[in-house]
Amino acid sequence: MAQAGQAPALSIAGLTKRYDDGTVALRKLDLEIPAGEFFGLLGPNGAGKTTLINAVCNLVRITAGQISVFGHPAASLEARRLIGAAEQEPNLDRFLTVREALLYHGGYFGLTRIESLKRAEEMIDVFDLRDKADVRAPKLSGGMRRRLLLARALLHEPRLVILDEPTAGVDIELRHELWRYIRRLHSTGTTILLTTHYLEEAETLCEDIALIGDGAIVARDSAAGLKRRFDALSLEDVYLKTVARHRRDLEEVAAL
Amino acid sequence: MSARSSLAFQEPSPLRGLVWLSARECLRVTKLWTQTVLASVISSALFILVFGLSLGSRIHEIEGFPYQEFIVPGLIAMAMAQAAYSNNSSSIFQARSDRYINDVLAAPMRAWQMNLGLSIGGVFRALLIGILLAAIALPLTGAPVVQPAALLVATLLLVALFGALGVVVGIYAETFDHHTFVNNIVILPLTFLGGVFYSVNVLPSPWHELSHANPLFYVVSTMRYGFLGVGDVASWLAFLVTAAMAAAMIAWSQYLFTSGRRLKP
Numbered sequence: 001m002a003q004a005g006q007a008p009a010l011s012i013a014g015l016t017k018r019y020d021d022g023t024v025a026l027r028k029l030d031l032e033i034p035a036g037e038f039f040g041l042l043g044p045n046g047a048g049k050t051t052l053i054n055a056v057c058n059l060v061r062i063t064a065g066q067i068s069v070f071g072h073p074a075a076s077l078e079a080r081r082l083i084g085a086a087e088q089e090p091n092l093d094r095f096l097t098v099r100e101a102l103l104y105h106g107g108y109f110g111l112t113r114i115e116s117l118k119r120a121e122e123m124i125d126v127f128d129l130r131d132k133a134d135v136r137a138p139k140l141s142g143g144m145r146r147r148l149l150l151a152r153a154l155l156h157e158p159r160l161v162i163l164d165e166p167t168a169g170v171d172i173e174l175r176h177e178l179w180r181y182i183r184r185l186h187s188t189g190t191t192i193l194l195t196t197h198y199l200e201e202a203e204t205l206c207e208d209i210a211l212i213g214d215g216a217i218v219a220r221d222s223a224a225g226l227k228r229r230f231d232a233l234s235l236e237d238v239y240l241k242t243v244a245r246h247r248r249d250l251e252e253v254a255a256l
Numbered sequence: 257m258s259a260r261s262s263l264a265f266q267e268p269s270p271l272r273g274l275v276w277l278s279a280r281e282c283l284r285v286t287k288l289w290t291q292t293v294l295a296s297v298i299s300s301a302l303f304i305l306v307f308g309l310s311l312g313s314r315i316h317e318i319e320g321f322p323y324q325e326f327i328v329p330g331l332i333a334m335a336m337a338q339a340a341y342s343n344n345s346s347s348i349f350q351a352r353s354d355r356y357i358n359d360v361l362a363a364p365m366r367a368w369q370m371n372l373g374l375s376i377g378g379v380f381r382a383l384l385i386g387i388l389l390a391a392i393a394l395p396l397t398g399a400p401v402v403q404p405a406a407l408l409v410a411t412l413l414l415v416a417l418f419g420a421l422g423v424v425v426g427i428y429a430e431t432f433d434h435h436t437f438v439n440n441i442v443i444l445p446l447t448f449l450g451g452v453f454y455s456v457n458v459l460p461s462p463w464h465e466l467s468h469a470n471p472l473f474y475v476v477s478t479m480r481y482g483f484l485g486v487g488d489v490a491s492w493l494a495f496l497v498t499a500a501m502a503a504a505m506i507a508w509s510q511y512l513f514t515s516g517r518r519l520k521p
Contacts, residue, residue, distance in 0.1 A: 019521055020521070057358075057362045058361060058362055058520075059358055059361055059362060059520055060520050060521050061515075061516045061517075061520050061521070077364035077365075077366070078364075080362060080363060080364040081364045083362070085362060087355070087358065089355070091354060091355035091356045091358055091359070092354075092356055093280075093351075093354075093356045093359070094350065094354055094356070095283070095284045095287055095288075096280075096283075100283075104276055104279075104280050105359060107272060107273065107275070107276025107277075107279070107280075108273045108276055108277060108359060108360060108363035108365065109273070109363055109364060110269060110272045110273060110364055111272070112272070152359070
């Protein structure tokens with residue numbers, strides 16, 4: 001639930017990203033996510049979801065625009081402390097065990113050794129990683145890597161958690177387990193930005209959903225609001241009427 | 257699930273990330289100690305044994321020192337240079353390749369802290385190798401340490417120069433071959449040609465003059481001055497050239513972290 005009176009968790013104005021090869025991934029994108037909201041970002045491959053997330057996390061050089069996190073410029077140290085991100089593909093340090101990966105992440109984010117160790121042990125229990133605590137990341141199963149990725153993102157107690165397709169490629173059992181983790185996290189007041197390909201996932205979890213196509217937000221509302229607005233029976237219909245139509249329109253303009 | 261901890265975290269120290277990143281780089285060196293330290297110490301010790309003790313008795317003194325003593329500074333310099341370079345280039349290349357460098361780039365650390373933290377592993381590894389080699393070679397050959405203060409400065413300049421070079425190559429490398437190419441095709445030959453095994457002063461023209469265009473020649477000279485108190489070139493010039501190269505390389509690596517070029521698309 002959005003928290004009134006607070007600076008937005010994320011505020012993006014005129015964000016443009018043009019890669020060195022000329023590809024424009026984001027086109028003057030504007031977006032505001034209130035503090036405490038569970039926000040979903042839906043879009044096809046190549047729509048700009050990951051670029052948007054990477055821009056917020058300081059992992060791409062933006063071409064133009066402003067990003068602020070709880071009122072702090074996204075590049076500032078204050079903003080970076082407030083963000084926890086789990087990338088789409090597991091990117092775990094191959095030389096560190098599960099416990100070390102969590103411990104060192106806490107250190108990078110400014111925690112003392114005692115704080116980081118305590119938090120790492122908590123996360124190991126929360127994500128059922130106890131049996132694998134002394135195993136290095138490359139020897140973990142895909143599901144365990146997902147859990148560790150999420151545990152690492154949450155370790156420093158971020159106020160804005162960004163999850164880039166956290167359930168992509170995982171089995172149904174783990175997907176529902178991850179949903180439970182994420183819901184409980186949101187219930188504590190944490191703002192969540194979730195990208196997903198699974199429309200039912202967005203409908204089940206998110207209070208507010210934005211559809212992104214070709215680097216721009218093409219529609220935004222609650223799942224029910226989107227269905228009403230586009231006279232659609234399902235979120236899939238909304239998706240087809242917005243993102244797919246937006247893409248066809250762009251292709252027609254390009255053909256002219 | 258306890259999404260919020262019972263801990264009341266203190267205000268994070270801006271230097272804490274640097275300390276942890278440095279510790280991570282040193283941990284990598286110690287976890288892989290057989291590859292990172294032992295192999296280098298053994299191969300360099302063998303050079304000293306084979307070239308110094310076996311062949312040394314058949315070679316005249318160079319610059320007033322027996323051959324086995326003369327080659328010690330250059331061999332230690334070569335081992336340390338390769339260690340500082342290889343460590344940082346491979347560590348950063350792997351971190352980029354597996355994308356776990358994103359955990360560092362997204363962390364609340366300043367660009368200079370990231371640069372320094374990722375450089376420390378090479379410095380640590382090179383110093384470890386240098387100390388172990390000196391502990392083996394000095395008693396074995398009788399090589400002295402005539403200018404300890406100069407040796408300390410020479411060592412710091414060497415690890416700074418090659419550590420920063422490793423960072424730069426680790427950031428630019430597209431494949432692991434690029435990292436090994438610089439080591440095998442640039443650093444190793446230039447170090448050999450920089451007077452590790454001989455005095456450049458005995459070379460005929462134009463090889464003598466060409467050797468002065470080799471940047472590694474000045475690095476070897478600073479280390480030799482620290483150990484033996486002599487060098488192929490004036491000590492002030494050797495230190496000046498080495499310091500200038502180290503400063504340029506550190507500035508380059510810092511530019512990459514500050515601008516995000518090559519690190520961030």
